[in-house]
Amino acid sequence: MSEIKVSLVNVSKTFDGKHPNDRVGAVNDVSFDVYDGEFFAMLGPSGCGKTTTLRLIAGFEQPTSGMILINDIPMQGIPPYQRPVNTVFQDYVLFPHMTILQNVMFGLEMAHVPKKEAERRAREALELVQLPNVANRKPRELSGGQQQRVAVARAIVNRPSVLLLDEPLGALDLKLRRDMQVELKTMQEEIGITFIYVTHDQEEALTMADRIAVMQGGRVLQIGTPSEIYETPATRFVADFIGETNFLSGKLTDVNGSYGTFALDDDVHIPVLLHEPLAVGDTATLAIRPERITLTDYEDQTPYPELVSVFAQVQQVQYIGTDTRYQVRVGEQSLRVRVQNTDFQKANRFKERQYVRLLWNKANARLLLE
Ligand SMILES: Nc1ncnc2c1ncn2[C@@H]1O[C@H](COP(=O)(O)OP(=O)(O)O)[C@@H](O)[C@H]1O
Numbered sequence: 001m002s003e004i005k006v007s008l009v010n011v012s013k014t015f016d017g018k019h020p021n022d023r024v025g026a027v028n029d030v031s032f033d034v035y036d037g038e039f040f041a042m043l044g045p046s047g048c049g050k051t052t053t054l055r056l057i058a059g060f061e062q063p064t065s066g067m068i069l070i071n072d073i074p075m076q077g078i079p080p081y082q083r084p085v086n087t088v089f090q091d092y093v094l095f096p097h098m099t100i101l102q103n104v105m106f107g108l109e110m111a112h113v114p115k116k117e118a119e120r121r122a123r124e125a126l127e128l129v130q131l132p133n134v135a136n137r138k139p140r141e142l143s144g145g146q147q148q149r150v151a152v153a154r155a156i157v158n159r160p161s162v163l164l165l166d167e168p169l170g171a172l173d174l175k176l177r178r179d180m181q182v183e184l185k186t187m188q189e190e191i192g193i194t195f196i197y198v199t200h201d202q203e204e205a206l207t208m209a210d211r212i213a214v215m216q217g218g219r220v221l222q223i224g225t226p227s228e229i230y231e232t233p234a235t236r237f238v239a240d241f242i243g244e245t246n247f248l249s250g251k252l253t254d255v256n257g258s259y260g261t262f263a264l265d266d267d268v269h270i271p272v273l274l275h276e277p278l279a280v281g282d283t284a285t286l287a288i289r290p291e292r293i294t295l296t297d298y299e300d301q302t303p304y305p306e307l308v309s310v311f312a313q314v315q316q317v318q319y320i321g322t323d324t325r326y327q328v329r330v331g332e333q334s335l336r337v338r339v340q341n342t343d344f345q346k347a348n349r350f351k352e353r354q355y356v357r358l359l360w361n362k363a364n365a366r367l368l369l370e
């Protein structure tokens with residue numbers, strides 16, 4: 001087990017408003033550990049408390065309650081510049097009149113590192129972000145992606161234990177963003193610095209992070225690896241926020257250990273696995289990803305012992321090249337199904353209004369309380 005680098009213990013932050021009633025609970029009882037060398041992402045919609053959490057770790061804000069430790073040392077009373085962290089903000093600013101090298105050296109010179117040593121370290125940092133040849137250029141001569149990398153070089157030049165990144169790719173267009181995601185991740189693995197990375201982009205978190213904390217309303221809802229978060233979302237919010245999910249509402253009509261029967265209505269009964277303490281009569285939501293459902297012919301009588309088989313009617317067919325997306329009706333409810341167009345699974349095999357069978361593995365459908 002690698003060592004814990006950053007620890008948040010029951011951290012809350014309330015901002016006082018102009019009036020006593022205006023108090024905003026920005027961060028609410030947040031606890032997590034980030035390990036040495038880890039790429040840890042905080043993911044959630046705008047306003048869920050990501051930036052505030054990052055600012056608390058950096059020391060720009062003080063917690064209303066709870067404790068933050070970095071390298072096992074409580075951070076209370078320690079000002080930002082004495083914490084072993086650096087921050088890269090979304091709206092990072094490079095000094096336009098300075099060269100790239102001067103921009104990267106700036107912080108070291110402020111900290112009275114001798115000029116020679118500062119330059120050596122700055123060149124090293126530029127090499128780490130794969131920009132050794134732009135040292136003498138001005139920021140405006142660099143592309144957006146290159147400027148972003150200079151911002152990272154500037155933040156790692158004094159070798160922080162932890163780099164805090166607040167939506168650092170937010171200003172870039174989608175294509176560049178995707179390239180930078182791969183680059184930043186590779187860079188992080190090479191440098192070995194712990195990253196705490198804030199984003200509202202679920203794809204970004206899934207592709208980059210070792211672990212993700214999903215936040216909503218100042219709280220952490222779930223922490224896990226990308227596949228844990230995607231495959232076994234703990235709540236409806238997490239299932240909905242990460243990727244695309246179908247939600248079917250219904251009621252449990254039978255419970256037998258970890259097996260149950262979930263009824264959408266009088267006619268549609270679906271065998272389910274139970275992960276939550278649920279009893280007969282409870283209402284719940286069945287969550288299933290569009291790509292985990294397979295379509296087959298209505299007449300297909302092959303017994304599929306491992307699979308759930310549900311009758312449905314195709315409502316809409318959308319061909320998008322790699323996949324075909326179907327909207328199908330099950331009882332009174334609607335589901336999206338995504339089928340990959342392989343040779344084996346012929347594109348557009350099913351037409352609108354056609355009756356079909358949906359098949360899925362029980363393990364891929366999760367019954368959620370909320
Ligand atoms: N300095 C502040 N004063 C008052 N309210 C704030 C302040 N900073 C953030 N908030 C509020 O705290 C909540 C969380 O904000 P923030 O941490 O910026 O969210 P995120 O980064 O996830 O978008 C929001 O409701 C926001 O308006």
Ligand SMILES: [Mg+2]
Nearest residue numbers: 047050051052
């Ligand atoms: Mg923010």
